[in-house]
Amino acid sequence: MRSGRICLLGDVVHPFLPTSIQGCSQAIKDGCTLATCLALSYADTNILAQEKVPTALRTYQLLRYKRVKSAQIEGEKVHNTWHTVDWNKVRRNSESIKLPGAEWLLLHNCKKNVRTLWPSASIDGAEPKRESLVAGPGSRTRGWGAQRPYCSLAKWKL
Numbered sequence: 222m223r224s225g226r227i228c229l230l231g232d233v234v235h236p237f238l239p240t241s242i243q244g245c246s247q248a249i250k251d252g253c254t255l256a257t258c259l260a261l262s263y264a265d266t267n268i269l270a271q272e273k274v275p276t277a278l279r280t281y282q283l284l285r286y287k288r289v290k291s292a293q294i295e296g297e298k299v300h301n302t303w304h305t306v307d308w309n310k311v312r313r314n315s316e317s318i319k320l321p322g323a324e325w326l327l328l329h330n331c332k333k334n335v336r337t338l339w340p341s342a343s344i345d346g347a348e349p350k351r352e353s354l355v356a357g358p359g360s361r362t363r364g365w366g367a368q369r370p371y372c373s374l375a376k377w378k379l
Contacts, residue, residue, distance in 0.1 A: 228278045230255060235289045240303060241296020242320070247289055250331040255281045257335040262343070280343045284335060292326055
């Protein structure tokens, strides 16, 4: 990915445990995010022709990494809950093993998210246009908004 000429998506780059129920949907969201990044890169007249694909691929990686990692962690939590279940507690409260439905994950509109974040997350070559991206799970903001940065682009070795 350092060259900006190739990228990976779906299970080849981020396999999910079956308990996450996210493998297929996250692969589809990868494709949607990548397609939107490519379209926006080609429409952006500020990006040089030879930098359009590398810019789209780097931005795709930046936008997907934290979200996918958080989704994988959610699947691990469910796995741990289901595989260490106390059946006496379940008999008293069947909700204790219910699959959680995190809104930030299940109701995410990847195309809208990319279009909203493109100006702050896209990169012209390897130089950041801005220093921050989006808030993730565990931040003080609700969901995945653009209110708080979760990382600096300077930390990424692109």
